[in-house]
Structures are given as C-alpha cells and as structure tokens.
Amino acid sequence: MNVAVLGAGSWGTALAATLVKNACRVTIWARDPHLAEQMNVQHENPRYLAGAQLPTELSATTELEHALSGADVVIFAVPSASMRDVVERSQAHIVGHPILCHAVKGFDPKSYSTMTDLILEYHADAAKRVCVIAGPSHAEEVVTGLPTTIVAAAYSRLTAETVQDLFMNRVLRVYTNPDVKGAELGGALKNIIALGVGIADGLGFGDNAKAALMTRGLTEIARLGLKLGASVLTFAGLSGVGDLIVTCTSRHSRNYQTGKLLGQGKSLDEALKVVGMAVEGVNTTRIAVALADTHAIEMPIAQALYAVLFDGKPPRTAVEDLMTRARIHEIEEVASEQISASWD
Numbered sequence: 001m002n003v004a005v006l007g008a009g010s011w012g013t014a015l016a017a018t019l020v021k022n023a024c025r026v027t028i029w030a031r032d033p034h035l036a037e038q039m040n041v042q043h044e045n046p047r048y049l050a051g052a053q054l055p056t057e058l059s060a061t062t063e064l065e066h067a068l069s070g071a072d073v074v075i076f077a078v079p080s081a082s083m084r085d086v087v088e089r090s091q092a093h094i095v096g097h098p099i100l101c102h103a104v105k106g107f108d109p110k111s112y113s114t115m116t117d118l119i120l121e122y123h124a125d126a127a128k129r130v131c132v133i134a135g136p137s138h139a140e141e142v143v144t145g146l147p148t149t150i151v152a153a154a155y156s157r158l159t160a161e162t163v164q165d166l167f168m169n170r171v172l173r174v175y176t177n178p179d180v181k182g183a184e185l186g187g188a189l190k191n192i193i194a195l196g197v198g199i200a201d202g203l204g205f206g207d208n209a210k211a212a213l214m215t216r217g218l219t220e221i222a223r224l225g226l227k228l229g230a231s232v233l234t235f236a237g238l239s240g241v242g243d244l245i246v247t248c249t250s251r252h253s254r255n256y257q258t259g260k261l262l263g264q265g266k267s268l269d270e271a272l273k274v275v276g277m278a279v280e281g282v283n284t285t286r287i288a289v290a291l292a293d294t295h296a297i298e299m300p301i302a303q304a305l306y307a308v309l310f311d312g313k314p315p316r317t318a319v320e321d322l323m324t325r326a327r328i329h330e331i332e333e334v335a336s337e338q339i340s341a342s343w344d
C-alpha cells in the first residue's frame with residue numbers, strides 16, 4: 001500500500017513510522033523543510049517526538065503533490081484548526097479513489113463540523129472511503145512499540161477493515177466500529193475533561209475529584225454525542241471512556257499538562273507556550289459550549305472550563321460553583337434505538 005500522511009507532528013510521525021513497520025510505502029508531508037530534512041537524514045523528529053528513532057524507509061517531503069502521488073490511503077494528522085486549510089490545499093492532488101482517513105481530535109472552528117464532515121465537504125463522493133482512527137493512543141508510546149489499542153470507524157465495513165488491516169500488528173490492536181460520529185466526538189470531547197482534571201491536579205485536589213470529573217464528564221460527552229447522532233455504546237468503548245482515561249491520567253497528555261499549569265496559576269497563553277504543541281481542548285471547549293447552547297443541553301463541566309479559559313474565572317471558584325449546583329438525579333433516560341450503530 002502507498003500511504004500519504006499529511007502532518008509531521010507527534011501523531012502523524014508515530015502513525016507514519018507504524019505503517020512503515022507494517023510494510024507500507026509511506027511519504028509524510030511536513031510543512032517545515034528543516035523538519036523534513038531531519039526526518040530524511042537523521043531519521044528523527046526532535047521537535048515533536050524527541051528521542052524516537054524513525055525507520056530509515058520513511059520518506060518526508062514538503063511537496064503536497066509529491067506526498068499524495070499514487071496514494072492508496074491518505075491520512076490527515078494535523079490539528080483540527082488547520083484541517084480545512086490542509087483538506088483544501090490537498091484536494092487538487094488527490095486523484096483516483098483513495099481511502100481518506102483522519103486521526104484528528106477536534107472540530108472545524110469555522111463550521112463546527114466534525115472532521116469527516118469537513119472532508120466530505122471537499123470530497124462529496126467519498127462517504128464510503130472516509131475513516132477515522134481514534135482511541136487511547138499517545139504518540140510517544142505508539143512510536144516505541146508499547147501495546148496500544150485503537151478504533152477504525154467508517155461508514156463502509158470494507159473501508160474500516162482495510163484501515164484495521166493497515167495498522168494492525170503485534171503491538172497495535174485495531175477494532176472496527178460503524179459509528180463514525182461517536183468515535184470522532186469521543187476523541188474530541190474528552191480533551192475538555194482532561195483540561196479539567198489537569199486543573200484539579202494543579203489545584204492540589206485528590207483522586208476523588210479526578211474520578212468525579214471523568215465520570216460526570218463522560219455523561220456530558222454522551223449527552224451532546226447523542227444529540228449529534230452518535231451511538232451511546234461507542235462512549236463506553238476505546239474512543240470514549242478509553243481515550244478519556246488515558247488523556248486524563250497520562251503524563252504525555254498535552255491537554256492534561258495545560259490544565260495542570262492553569263491550576264497552578266499560569267495564564268492560558270503561558271500554559272500553551274510551555275506545552276508548545278496542539279492542545280485541542282481549548283478550541284473544543286468553545287465549540288462544545290456553543291453546540292450545547294444550540295441544542296439546549298447541559299454541560300456544566302465544559303461551561304465551567306469555558307469560564308476559566310475565556311472569562312478569567314479563577315479555577316478554584318469554578319470548582320466551588322460546580323459543587324454547589326442544584327441537586328440532580330444521576331442517571332438519565334436514553335432512547336433505546338440510539339444505543340448502538342451497525343452496518344447493514
């Protein structure tokens with residue numbers, strides 16, 4: 001298989017390295033010529049994956065046309081805020097009918113679309129060829145071959161299984177799922193909660209607060225997810241609770257790290273500068289709160305985080321306000337027909 005990976009940050013690089021090890025011919029597109037040269041000559045990506053040795057067969061280029069030429073599979077791996085730009089610029093160079101897969105956890109800041117919907121805006125005939133990979137998978141662990149599981153979600157079973165076969169190896173186990181929306185929303189929305197858990201740790205709160213945020217956070221994710229057409233069972237899977245757990249507890253998580261710095265008293269700008277890589281949860285909080293307003297859904301944790309990130313509310317006050325909300329019932333009703341998605 002010929003694969004083009006668009007985006008040479010930590011995730012694009014780890015995925016590209018995995019696919020080379022799986023015997024694919026992989027070209028990774030980097031926008032920075034210096035980074036492309038480091039990947040081609042030293043077989044390293046020191047800016048985004050310091051210390052990782054990349055396969056010598058991995059080829060990097062700054063030419064989109066070159067990366068996409070003859071690709072059977074295209075993998076988009078840039079931050080969600082850059083996705084429209086990259087989808088637009090790559091459109092003319094995507095010829096034939098390759099699988100269009102993305103590994104991005106966020107929304108389009110302009111339209112609030114999910115990433116597959118954004119891809120389909122530019123490739124209207126590609127519904128059977130789009131796929132998302134999601135799940136608990138920090139690049140730093142994937143690139144060193146630590147055991148990891150992910151999900152390939154697609155509208156077409158054949159596409160999902162092709163992507164499953166592409167990535168699957170002895171250390172990377174891939175499951176398929178027909179619920180594209182659920183996989184995308186689980187992956188994007190958990191970043192809000194990871195920011196919140198980081199804040200709680202930064203404030204010196206304990207494990208009880210962490211568990212509460214993760215559990216009630218999952219309720220919020222499912223509430224919005226159902227409204228947007230996801231299936232509730234997906235949130236109990238790898239791209240839901242699985243990714244929520246890893247992002248809220250891993251030292252590798254950039255969202256968690258950012259939250260922790262905020263809890264320790266840093267401003268948002270200072271925290272983002274220290275982390276220095278994509279922190280998707282910031283934009284996603286803004287978009288999720290807007291979507292919750294549109295759909296008249298309660299997302300108190302996301303709303304509290306919004307106040308901290310964008311209105312200057314002190315994190316400690318935000319937590320006090322969350323704890324003193326009016327009393328409510330824990331479990332809500334879910335329409336049974338929405339419980340799981342399936343292929344024909």
Ligand SMILES: NC(=O)C1=CN([C@@H]2O[C@H](COP(=O)(O)OP(=O)(O)OC[C@H]3O[C@@H](n4cnc5c(N)ncnc54)[C@H](O)[C@@H]3O)[C@@H](O)[C@H]2O)C=CC1
Binds near residue numbers: 008105
């Ligand atoms: N890092 C990880 O462990 C994982 C990341 N993801 C997701 O993957 C997506 C990409 O994130 P990372 O690779 O982690 O970010 P990163 O911050 O490590 O790297 C981002 C890369 O995208 C490039 N980029 C940004 N805008 C661009 C544009 N307009 N044109 C070309 N290149 C552009 C940057 O130059 C950089 O190489 C995010 O949605 C993230 O949530 C998903 C799973 C794991």
Ligand SMILES: O=C(CO)COP(=O)(O)O
Binds near residue numbers: 135194246279
């Ligand atoms: O989604 C991820 C792991 O599954 C990466 O999370 P961060 O972007 O917070 O590092």
